Amino acid sequence: MITGKNYIGSQLSANGDKTFKTFNPQENIDNSWQFIEASNEEIESAVTLAHKAFLTFQKSTGKEKALFLRTIADEILALGDNLLDVYCQESGLPRGRAEGERGRTIGQLNAFADLVEEGSWVEAAIDTAIPDRVPLPKVDLRKMKRPLGTVVVFGSSNFPFAYSTAGGDTASALAAGCPVIVKSHPMHAGTGEMVASAVIKAAQKTNMPEGVFSNLNSSGIEVGVTLVKHPLVKAVGFTGSIKGGRSLYDLAGQREEPIPVFAEMGSINPVVLLPEALKQNSEKWAVACAGSVTLGAGQFCTNPGLMLGIKSDALKTFTKQLAAEILKISPSCMLNPSIYKNYQSNNELLSSQSGIEVVAEYAKTDYPNYASQKILTVSGKIFLENPVLHREVFGPFSILVQCEDEIELVSIIEKLEGQLTGSILAEENEIENYEEVVDALGNRVGRIIFNGLPTGVEVCPSMVHGGPYPSSSDSRFTAVGIGSIKRWVRPFSYQNWPNNKLPEALQNENPLGIARLVNNVQTRDSI
Structure with a gap:
Protein backbone atom coordinates (compact mmCIF):
# COMPACT_ATOMS: atom_id res chain seq x y z
CA MET A 1 0.00 0.00 0.00
CA ILE A 2 1.28 3.45 -0.95
CA THR A 3 0.33 6.19 1.53
CA GLY A 4 2.29 9.10 0.04
CA LYS A 5 3.74 9.84 3.50
CA ASN A 6 7.29 10.12 4.78
CA TYR A 7 8.98 7.54 6.96
CA ILE A 8 10.53 9.30 9.96
CA GLY A 9 12.16 6.23 11.37
CA SER A 10 9.33 3.69 11.58
CA GLN A 11 6.59 6.34 11.80
CA LEU A 12 4.60 7.55 8.81
CA SER A 13 4.29 11.32 8.76
CA ALA A 14 2.65 13.91 6.50
CA ASN A 15 2.91 17.33 8.08
CA GLY A 16 3.92 19.25 4.96
CA ASP A 17 1.63 21.26 2.71
CA LYS A 18 3.37 20.59 -0.63
CA THR A 19 2.12 17.65 -2.68
CA PHE A 20 3.04 16.03 -5.97
CA LYS A 21 2.36 12.96 -8.11
CA THR A 22 4.58 10.61 -10.06
CA PHE A 23 4.13 10.13 -13.80
CA ASN A 24 3.58 7.13 -16.05
CA PRO A 25 5.65 7.88 -19.19
CA GLN A 26 4.24 4.92 -21.12
CA GLU A 27 0.63 6.04 -20.62
CA ASN A 28 1.65 9.73 -20.56
CA ILE A 29 -0.53 10.42 -17.53
CA ASP A 30 -0.10 11.14 -13.83
CA ASN A 31 -0.19 8.17 -11.53
CA SER A 32 -2.98 8.22 -8.96
CA TRP A 33 -0.87 8.40 -5.79
CA GLN A 34 -0.31 11.74 -4.11
CA PHE A 35 2.86 12.34 -2.11
CA ILE A 36 3.48 14.86 0.65
CA GLU A 37 6.87 16.56 0.67
CA ALA A 38 8.73 16.44 3.95
CA SER A 39 8.50 19.59 6.05
CA ASN A 40 11.44 21.20 7.83
CA GLU A 41 10.15 19.79 11.12
CA GLU A 42 10.06 16.28 9.66
CA ILE A 43 13.58 16.68 8.30
CA GLU A 44 14.78 17.77 11.73
CA SER A 45 13.07 14.79 13.34
CA ALA A 46 14.60 12.34 10.88
CA VAL A 47 18.13 13.70 11.36
CA THR A 48 17.81 13.84 15.15
CA LEU A 49 16.56 10.25 15.23
CA ALA A 50 19.37 9.12 12.94
CA HIS A 51 21.99 10.79 15.11
CA LYS A 52 20.60 9.10 18.20
CA ALA A 53 20.47 5.76 16.37
CA PHE A 54 24.12 6.12 15.35
CA LEU A 55 25.25 6.03 18.97
CA THR A 56 23.93 2.45 19.13
CA PHE A 57 24.12 1.29 15.53
CA GLN A 58 27.84 2.00 15.14
CA LYS A 59 28.47 -0.67 17.81
CA SER A 60 26.40 -3.34 16.06
CA THR A 61 28.30 -6.52 15.33
CA GLY A 62 28.96 -7.74 11.84
CA LYS A 63 26.47 -10.57 12.36
CA GLU A 64 23.78 -8.16 13.52
CA LYS A 65 24.24 -5.89 10.51
CA ALA A 66 24.37 -8.88 8.17
CA LEU A 67 21.04 -10.15 9.49
CA PHE A 68 19.55 -6.66 9.00
CA LEU A 69 20.74 -6.47 5.39
CA ARG A 70 19.56 -9.98 4.53
CA THR A 71 16.19 -9.28 6.11
CA ILE A 72 15.86 -6.13 3.98
CA ALA A 73 16.43 -8.32 0.92
CA ASP A 74 13.78 -10.78 2.10
CA GLU A 75 11.26 -8.03 2.78
CA ILE A 76 11.79 -6.51 -0.67
CA LEU A 77 11.11 -9.89 -2.26
CA ALA A 78 8.03 -10.27 -0.06
CA LEU A 79 6.52 -7.20 -1.72
CA GLY A 80 6.11 -9.38 -4.80
CA ASP A 81 4.65 -8.37 -8.13
CA ASN A 82 2.98 -5.26 -6.74
CA LEU A 83 6.39 -3.62 -6.31
CA LEU A 84 7.33 -4.47 -9.89
CA ASP A 85 4.04 -3.05 -11.16
CA VAL A 86 4.62 0.27 -9.40
CA TYR A 87 8.23 0.38 -10.66
CA CYS A 88 7.02 0.00 -14.26
CA GLN A 89 4.23 2.55 -13.85
CA GLU A 90 6.64 5.18 -12.52
CA SER A 91 9.61 4.55 -14.81
CA GLY A 92 8.26 3.35 -18.14
CA LEU A 93 10.85 0.59 -18.00
CA PRO A 94 9.86 -2.97 -19.01
CA ARG A 95 9.05 -5.76 -16.57
CA GLY A 96 12.22 -7.68 -17.37
CA ARG A 97 14.32 -4.66 -16.43
CA ALA A 98 12.40 -4.33 -13.14
CA GLU A 99 13.02 -7.98 -12.28
CA GLY A 100 16.69 -7.76 -13.21
CA GLU A 101 17.27 -4.60 -11.20
CA ARG A 102 15.46 -6.02 -8.19
CA GLY A 103 17.72 -9.07 -8.42
CA ARG A 104 20.78 -6.83 -8.54
CA THR A 105 19.57 -4.93 -5.48
CA ILE A 106 19.01 -8.16 -3.55
CA GLY A 107 22.47 -9.30 -4.61
CA GLN A 108 24.06 -6.08 -3.36
CA LEU A 109 22.40 -6.37 0.04
CA ASN A 110 23.52 -9.97 0.43
CA ALA A 111 27.06 -9.17 -0.73
CA PHE A 112 27.44 -6.51 1.96
CA ALA A 113 25.93 -8.90 4.50
CA ASP A 114 28.61 -11.46 3.65
CA LEU A 115 31.29 -8.78 3.86
CA VAL A 116 30.43 -7.48 7.32
CA GLU A 117 29.67 -10.92 8.71
CA GLU A 118 33.18 -12.11 7.82
CA GLY A 119 34.60 -8.86 9.22
CA SER A 120 38.03 -8.37 7.66
CA TRP A 121 36.80 -5.30 5.75
CA VAL A 122 37.65 -3.11 8.78
CA GLU A 123 41.35 -3.46 7.81
CA ALA A 124 42.56 -4.04 11.34
CA ALA A 125 46.23 -3.21 11.83
CA ILE A 126 48.13 -3.82 15.06
CA ASP A 127 51.62 -2.73 16.07
CA THR A 128 52.40 -4.12 19.50
CA ALA A 129 54.40 -2.20 22.07
CA ILE A 130 58.16 -2.51 22.51
CA PRO A 131 58.69 -0.91 25.95
CA ASP A 132 62.45 -1.50 26.00
CA ARG A 133 63.14 -0.08 22.56
CA VAL A 134 65.96 2.48 22.53
CA PRO A 135 66.31 5.37 22.36
CA LEU A 136 62.51 5.61 22.86
CA PRO A 137 59.96 2.95 23.83
CA LYS A 138 57.36 2.00 21.20
CA VAL A 139 53.68 2.40 22.14
CA ASP A 140 50.94 -0.10 21.31
CA LEU A 141 48.87 1.14 18.33
CA ARG A 142 45.80 -0.51 16.81
CA LYS A 143 43.83 0.81 13.86
CA MET A 144 40.54 -0.03 12.15
CA LYS A 145 37.72 1.58 10.18
CA ARG A 146 35.08 3.53 12.08
CA PRO A 147 31.71 4.73 10.62
CA LEU A 148 31.28 8.45 9.90
CA GLY A 149 27.72 8.98 11.11
CA THR A 150 24.41 9.78 9.43
CA VAL A 151 24.50 9.44 5.62
CA VAL A 152 22.04 11.12 3.26
CA VAL A 153 21.38 9.16 0.07
CA PHE A 154 19.84 10.80 -2.99
CA GLY A 155 17.81 8.36 -5.06
CA SER A 156 18.64 8.32 -8.78
CA SER A 157 16.17 8.71 -11.63
CA ASN A 158 17.42 5.88 -13.85
CA PHE A 159 17.74 3.06 -11.30
CA PRO A 160 14.64 3.04 -9.03
CA PHE A 161 15.98 -0.01 -7.18
CA ALA A 162 19.75 -0.40 -7.54
CA TYR A 163 20.79 3.24 -6.97
CA SER A 164 17.91 4.38 -4.83
CA THR A 165 16.09 3.59 -1.59
CA ALA A 166 17.84 0.30 -0.72
CA GLY A 167 20.44 0.46 -3.47
CA GLY A 168 24.21 0.39 -3.32
CA ASP A 169 24.70 3.64 -1.38
CA THR A 170 22.18 2.67 1.29
CA ALA A 171 23.37 -0.95 1.55
CA SER A 172 27.03 0.05 1.88
CA ALA A 173 26.31 2.81 4.42
CA LEU A 174 24.21 0.52 6.60
CA ALA A 175 26.90 -2.15 6.33
CA ALA A 176 29.45 0.39 7.55
CA GLY A 177 27.33 1.18 10.61
CA CYS A 178 25.89 4.49 9.40
CA PRO A 179 22.17 5.34 9.67
CA VAL A 180 20.67 6.40 6.34
CA ILE A 181 18.17 9.08 5.37
CA VAL A 182 16.99 8.67 1.79
CA LYS A 183 15.89 11.73 -0.16
CA SER A 184 13.50 9.81 -2.39
CA HIS A 185 13.53 10.62 -6.10
CA PRO A 186 10.28 12.35 -7.10
CA MET A 187 9.99 10.34 -10.32
CA HIS A 188 9.53 7.06 -8.43
CA ALA A 189 8.32 8.06 -4.96
CA GLY A 190 5.84 5.18 -4.85
CA THR A 191 8.51 2.61 -5.57
CA GLY A 192 10.66 4.35 -2.97
CA GLU A 193 7.97 4.21 -0.29
CA MET A 194 7.35 0.52 -0.86
CA VAL A 195 11.06 -0.31 -0.62
CA ALA A 196 11.35 1.95 2.44
CA SER A 197 8.57 -0.05 4.11
CA ALA A 198 10.65 -3.19 3.55
CA VAL A 199 13.71 -1.57 5.17
CA ILE A 200 11.63 -0.44 8.16
CA LYS A 201 10.12 -3.92 8.64
CA ALA A 202 13.60 -5.41 8.51
CA ALA A 203 14.87 -2.91 11.07
CA GLN A 204 12.04 -3.79 13.42
CA LYS A 205 12.45 -7.54 12.97
CA THR A 206 16.18 -7.38 13.70
CA ASN A 207 15.92 -4.92 16.61
CA MET A 208 17.80 -2.11 14.95
CA PRO A 209 17.59 1.28 16.72
CA GLU A 210 14.71 3.58 15.83
CA GLY A 211 15.85 6.09 13.22
CA VAL A 212 18.45 3.84 11.59
CA PHE A 213 16.55 4.51 8.35
CA SER A 214 14.19 7.23 7.14
CA ASN A 215 12.66 8.02 3.74
CA LEU A 216 11.70 11.60 2.85
CA ASN A 217 9.61 12.74 -0.11
CA SER A 218 10.69 15.73 -2.17
CA SER A 219 9.50 17.25 -5.43
CA GLY A 220 12.32 19.80 -5.74
CA ILE A 221 15.70 20.66 -4.26
CA GLU A 222 14.65 22.15 -0.92
CA VAL A 223 14.59 18.94 1.12
CA GLY A 224 17.97 17.84 -0.22
CA VAL A 225 19.57 21.22 0.46
CA THR A 226 18.28 21.24 4.03
CA LEU A 227 19.60 17.74 4.66
CA VAL A 228 23.07 18.46 3.28
CA LYS A 229 23.37 21.61 5.37
CA HIS A 230 22.29 19.93 8.61
CA PRO A 231 25.22 19.76 11.07
CA LEU A 232 24.36 16.21 12.20
CA VAL A 233 24.66 14.81 8.66
CA LYS A 234 28.17 13.48 8.05
CA ALA A 235 28.26 12.29 4.42
CA VAL A 236 26.23 12.27 1.19
CA GLY A 237 25.75 9.75 -1.61
CA PHE A 238 24.46 10.97 -4.97
CA THR A 239 23.91 9.57 -8.46
CA GLY A 240 22.80 11.98 -11.16
CA SER A 241 23.82 14.95 -13.24
CA ILE A 242 27.04 16.96 -13.06
CA LYS A 243 25.03 20.07 -12.19
CA GLY A 244 23.21 18.36 -9.31
CA GLY A 245 26.26 16.58 -7.94
CA ARG A 246 28.46 19.66 -8.11
CA SER A 247 25.83 21.78 -6.37
CA LEU A 248 25.70 19.33 -3.46
CA TYR A 249 29.50 19.11 -3.35
CA ASP A 250 29.81 22.90 -3.14
CA LEU A 251 27.06 23.12 -0.54
CA ALA A 252 28.75 20.51 1.65
CA GLY A 253 32.07 22.31 1.34
CA GLN A 254 30.57 25.60 2.52
CA ARG A 255 29.37 24.14 5.82
CA GLU A 256 31.11 25.12 9.05
CA GLU A 257 32.11 21.44 9.18
CA PRO A 258 32.58 20.37 5.53
CA ILE A 259 31.49 16.80 4.78
CA PRO A 260 32.28 14.43 1.90
CA VAL A 261 29.89 14.12 -1.03
CA PHE A 262 30.39 10.95 -3.03
CA ALA A 263 28.75 11.85 -6.31
CA GLU A 264 28.65 9.71 -9.42
CA MET A 265 27.90 12.18 -12.19
CA GLY A 266 28.24 12.55 -15.97
CA SER A 267 30.20 10.38 -18.40
CA ILE A 268 30.30 9.88 -22.16
CA ASN A 269 32.38 6.69 -21.94
CA PRO A 270 34.61 6.91 -25.04
CA ASN A 451 36.87 -5.59 -26.83
CA GLY A 452 33.62 -4.83 -25.06
CA LEU A 453 31.10 -2.05 -24.66
CA PRO A 454 30.62 -0.17 -21.37
CA THR A 455 26.92 -0.72 -20.69
CA GLY A 456 26.56 -3.16 -17.82
CA VAL A 457 28.23 -2.85 -14.42
CA GLU A 458 29.10 -6.12 -12.71
CA VAL A 459 28.60 -5.95 -8.95
CA CYS A 460 31.72 -7.62 -7.59
CA PRO A 461 34.84 -6.81 -5.54
CA SER A 462 36.93 -5.96 -8.62
CA MET A 463 34.51 -3.42 -10.09
CA VAL A 464 35.38 0.28 -10.10
CA HIS A 465 32.41 2.50 -10.83
CA GLY A 466 33.95 5.93 -10.53
CA GLY A 467 36.65 7.92 -12.21
CA PRO A 468 38.36 11.30 -12.50
CA TYR A 469 36.13 14.36 -12.07
CA PRO A 470 33.42 14.94 -13.21
CA SER A 471 32.52 11.26 -13.62
CA SER A 472 32.75 11.15 -9.84
CA SER A 473 33.60 13.63 -7.12
CA ASP A 474 36.39 11.46 -5.69
CA SER A 475 38.19 9.05 -8.01
CA ARG A 476 39.68 7.12 -5.08
CA PHE A 477 36.36 5.36 -4.45
CA THR A 478 33.88 3.17 -6.28
CA ALA A 479 30.10 3.50 -6.10
CA VAL A 480 29.55 -0.18 -6.97
CA GLY A 481 30.83 -3.33 -5.29
CA ILE A 482 31.83 -4.10 -1.74
CA GLY A 483 34.69 -1.58 -1.91
CA SER A 484 32.09 1.20 -1.85
CA ILE A 485 31.76 0.69 1.91
CA LYS A 486 35.04 2.62 2.30
CA ARG A 487 33.24 5.88 1.50
CA TRP A 488 31.39 5.84 4.81
CA VAL A 489 34.24 5.12 7.23
CA ARG A 490 37.39 6.75 8.53
CA PRO A 491 40.60 5.27 9.98
CA PHE A 492 40.75 5.33 13.77
CA SER A 493 43.61 4.37 16.11
CA TYR A 494 43.72 3.20 19.73
CA GLN A 495 46.99 3.84 21.59
CA ASN A 496 47.94 1.80 24.68
CA TRP A 497 44.28 0.82 25.15
CA PRO A 498 43.34 -1.97 27.57
CA ASN A 499 42.83 -5.19 25.62
CA ASN A 500 39.40 -5.96 27.08
CA LYS A 501 38.15 -2.47 26.21
CA LEU A 502 39.16 -2.67 22.55
CA PRO A 503 36.72 -3.55 19.77
CA GLU A 504 36.81 -7.31 19.15
CA ALA A 505 38.51 -6.71 15.79
CA LEU A 506 41.57 -5.38 17.63
CA GLN A 507 41.74 -7.63 20.67
CA ASN A 508 44.74 -9.91 21.14
CA GLU A 509 42.64 -13.07 20.98
CA ASN A 510 41.10 -12.10 17.60
CA PRO A 511 37.70 -13.51 18.61
CA LEU A 512 36.26 -12.66 15.18
CA GLY A 513 38.92 -14.70 13.40
CA ILE A 514 39.46 -11.94 10.83
CA ALA A 515 42.53 -11.22 8.73
CA ARG A 516 44.69 -8.55 10.40
CA LEU A 517 48.03 -6.88 9.78
CA VAL A 518 50.00 -7.63 12.96
CA ASN A 519 53.50 -6.15 13.15
CA ASN A 520 53.52 -5.98 9.33
CA VAL A 521 52.46 -9.61 8.88
CA GLN A 522 49.04 -10.54 7.48
CA THR A 523 47.52 -13.19 9.76
CA ARG A 524 44.37 -14.53 11.40
CA ASP A 525 46.28 -15.74 14.44
CA SER A 526 45.87 -14.36 17.93
CA ILE A 527 48.64 -12.35 19.54
Missing part, protein backbone atom coordinates in the same frame (compact mmCIF):
# COMPACT_ATOMS: atom_id res chain seq x y z
CA VAL A 271 34.96 3.87 -27.27
CA VAL A 272 38.20 3.73 -29.28
CA LEU A 273 37.87 1.90 -32.62
CA LEU A 274 41.30 0.74 -33.76
CA PRO A 275 41.82 0.21 -37.52
CA GLU A 276 42.52 -3.51 -37.65
CA ALA A 277 39.53 -4.32 -35.46
CA LEU A 278 37.27 -2.49 -37.91
CA LYS A 279 38.98 -4.05 -40.91
CA GLN A 280 38.42 -7.55 -39.55
CA ASN A 281 35.09 -7.19 -37.70
CA SER A 282 33.37 -3.92 -38.57
CA GLU A 283 29.89 -5.47 -38.84
CA LYS A 284 30.24 -7.20 -35.48
CA TRP A 285 31.27 -3.98 -33.78
CA ALA A 286 28.57 -1.95 -35.54
CA VAL A 287 25.90 -4.29 -34.17
CA ALA A 288 27.42 -4.15 -30.68
CA CYS A 289 27.77 -0.35 -30.65
CA ALA A 290 24.22 0.17 -31.89
CA GLY A 291 22.87 -2.09 -29.18
CA SER A 292 24.91 -0.38 -26.48
CA VAL A 293 23.91 3.16 -27.53
CA THR A 294 20.19 2.31 -27.51
CA LEU A 295 20.05 -0.03 -24.50
CA GLY A 296 17.49 1.25 -22.01
CA ALA A 297 16.86 4.29 -24.23
CA GLY A 298 20.46 5.30 -23.57
CA GLN A 299 19.67 6.06 -19.93
CA PHE A 300 22.71 4.38 -18.42
CA CYS A 301 25.60 6.25 -16.84
CA THR A 302 27.84 3.97 -18.93
CA ASN A 303 26.17 4.72 -22.26
CA PRO A 304 28.81 5.10 -25.04
CA GLY A 305 28.25 8.73 -26.03
CA LEU A 306 31.54 9.04 -27.90
CA MET A 307 33.31 6.85 -30.47
CA LEU A 308 36.84 7.62 -31.67
CA GLY A 309 38.33 6.19 -34.83
CA ILE A 310 41.22 6.90 -37.21
CA LYS A 311 40.23 7.78 -40.79
CA SER A 312 40.37 4.76 -43.07
CA ASP A 313 38.25 2.75 -45.49
CA ALA A 314 37.41 0.45 -42.59
CA LEU A 315 36.06 3.38 -40.57
CA LYS A 316 33.89 4.43 -43.53
CA THR A 317 32.51 0.91 -43.77
CA PHE A 318 31.87 0.78 -40.04
CA THR A 319 30.06 4.13 -40.16
CA LYS A 320 27.68 2.87 -42.86
CA GLN A 321 27.05 -0.36 -40.98
CA LEU A 322 26.46 1.48 -37.72
CA ALA A 323 23.92 3.71 -39.46
CA ALA A 324 22.09 0.65 -40.77
CA GLU A 325 22.11 -1.14 -37.44
CA ILE A 326 20.97 1.85 -35.38
CA LEU A 327 17.87 2.16 -37.59
CA LYS A 328 16.91 -1.48 -37.04
CA ILE A 329 16.28 -0.89 -33.34
CA SER A 330 12.91 0.39 -32.21
CA PRO A 331 12.98 3.42 -29.90
CA SER A 332 12.23 3.01 -26.19
CA CYS A 333 10.30 5.03 -23.65
CA MET A 334 12.32 7.43 -21.52
CA LEU A 335 11.87 7.74 -17.77
CA ASN A 336 9.93 10.98 -17.68
CA PRO A 337 8.78 13.80 -19.99
CA SER A 338 11.37 16.12 -18.42
CA ILE A 339 14.16 13.68 -19.26
CA TYR A 340 12.78 13.29 -22.77
CA LYS A 341 12.70 17.09 -23.22
CA ASN A 342 16.28 17.41 -21.96
CA TYR A 343 17.33 14.73 -24.42
CA GLN A 344 15.68 16.56 -27.28
CA SER A 345 17.23 19.87 -26.25
CA ASN A 346 20.79 18.54 -25.87
CA ASN A 347 20.44 16.46 -29.02
CA GLU A 348 19.46 19.55 -31.01
CA LEU A 349 22.23 21.63 -29.45
CA LEU A 350 25.00 19.26 -30.46
CA SER A 351 23.42 18.53 -33.83
CA SER A 352 23.42 22.24 -34.66
CA GLN A 353 27.15 22.72 -34.11
CA SER A 354 29.34 23.66 -37.06
CA GLY A 355 30.94 20.74 -38.89
CA ILE A 356 28.52 18.13 -37.59
CA GLU A 357 27.04 15.54 -39.97
CA VAL A 358 24.18 13.17 -39.19
CA VAL A 359 25.13 9.52 -39.69
CA ALA A 360 21.69 8.16 -38.83
CA GLU A 361 18.56 9.29 -37.03
CA TYR A 362 15.51 7.16 -36.37
CA ALA A 363 12.34 8.75 -37.66
CA LYS A 364 10.32 10.48 -34.98
CA THR A 365 7.94 8.09 -33.26
CA ASP A 366 4.28 8.82 -32.59
CA TYR A 367 4.58 7.49 -29.03
CA PRO A 368 5.04 10.22 -26.40
CA ASN A 369 8.32 10.15 -24.43
CA TYR A 370 9.95 7.72 -26.88
CA ALA A 371 13.42 8.90 -27.87
CA SER A 372 14.62 8.54 -31.47
CA GLN A 373 18.25 7.43 -31.52
CA LYS A 374 20.85 9.47 -33.38
CA ILE A 375 24.49 9.11 -34.43
CA LEU A 376 26.53 12.17 -35.46
CA THR A 377 30.01 12.38 -36.92
CA VAL A 378 32.65 15.12 -36.86
CA SER A 379 36.34 15.57 -37.58
CA GLY A 380 38.88 15.32 -34.81
CA LYS A 381 39.97 18.92 -35.40
CA ILE A 382 36.47 20.33 -34.90
CA PHE A 383 35.84 18.12 -31.88
CA LEU A 384 39.01 19.41 -30.25
CA GLU A 385 38.06 23.01 -30.89
CA ASN A 386 34.45 22.81 -29.69
CA PRO A 387 33.89 21.83 -26.02
CA VAL A 388 30.13 21.78 -26.57
CA LEU A 389 30.62 18.51 -28.43
CA HIS A 390 32.14 16.95 -25.30
CA ARG A 391 28.87 17.23 -23.35
CA GLU A 392 26.88 14.24 -22.23
CA VAL A 393 23.55 13.72 -23.97
CA PHE A 394 21.52 11.50 -21.67
CA GLY A 395 19.74 9.22 -24.09
CA PRO A 396 20.30 7.07 -27.20
CA PHE A 397 22.89 9.36 -28.78
CA SER A 398 26.54 9.16 -29.76
CA ILE A 399 29.15 11.10 -31.72
CA LEU A 400 31.67 9.35 -33.98
CA VAL A 401 34.88 11.39 -34.18
CA GLN A 402 37.09 10.82 -37.22
CA CYS A 403 40.72 11.41 -36.23
CA GLU A 404 43.44 12.12 -38.76
CA ASP A 405 45.97 9.86 -37.05
CA GLU A 406 47.04 8.35 -33.75
CA ILE A 407 48.54 11.65 -32.60
CA GLU A 408 45.20 13.42 -32.91
CA LEU A 409 43.43 10.47 -31.27
CA VAL A 410 45.72 10.68 -28.24
CA SER A 411 45.30 14.46 -28.09
CA ILE A 412 41.51 14.12 -28.00
CA ILE A 413 41.61 11.50 -25.25
CA GLU A 414 43.95 13.64 -23.15
CA LYS A 415 41.58 16.62 -23.40
CA LEU A 416 38.47 14.69 -22.38
CA GLU A 417 36.96 15.22 -18.95
CA GLY A 418 37.16 12.33 -16.48
CA GLN A 419 35.04 9.34 -17.44
CA LEU A 420 33.63 6.26 -15.75
CA THR A 421 34.78 3.95 -18.54
CA GLY A 422 36.87 3.81 -21.67
CA SER A 423 36.72 0.98 -24.21
CA ILE A 424 39.22 -0.16 -26.83
CA LEU A 425 38.08 -2.37 -29.71
CA ALA A 426 41.17 -4.00 -31.18
CA GLU A 427 42.71 -7.16 -32.52
CA GLU A 428 44.92 -8.73 -29.85
CA ASN A 429 48.13 -8.19 -31.83
CA GLU A 430 47.07 -4.63 -32.65
CA ILE A 431 46.89 -3.12 -29.19
CA GLU A 432 50.66 -3.46 -28.73
CA ASN A 433 51.11 -0.72 -31.33
CA TYR A 434 48.87 1.75 -29.47
CA GLU A 435 50.43 2.00 -26.03
CA GLU A 436 50.07 5.81 -25.98
CA VAL A 437 46.35 5.45 -26.65
CA VAL A 438 45.97 2.90 -23.86
CA ASP A 439 47.96 5.04 -21.41
CA ALA A 440 46.05 8.21 -22.28
CA LEU A 441 42.71 6.47 -21.87
CA GLY A 442 43.76 4.93 -18.57
CA ASN A 443 44.49 8.39 -17.20
CA ARG A 444 40.96 9.60 -17.97
CA VAL A 445 38.79 6.68 -16.78
CA GLY A 446 38.01 4.49 -13.79
CA ARG A 447 37.55 1.28 -15.81
CA ILE A 448 39.19 0.36 -19.12
CA ILE A 449 37.54 -2.29 -21.30
CA PHE A 450 39.13 -4.46 -23.99
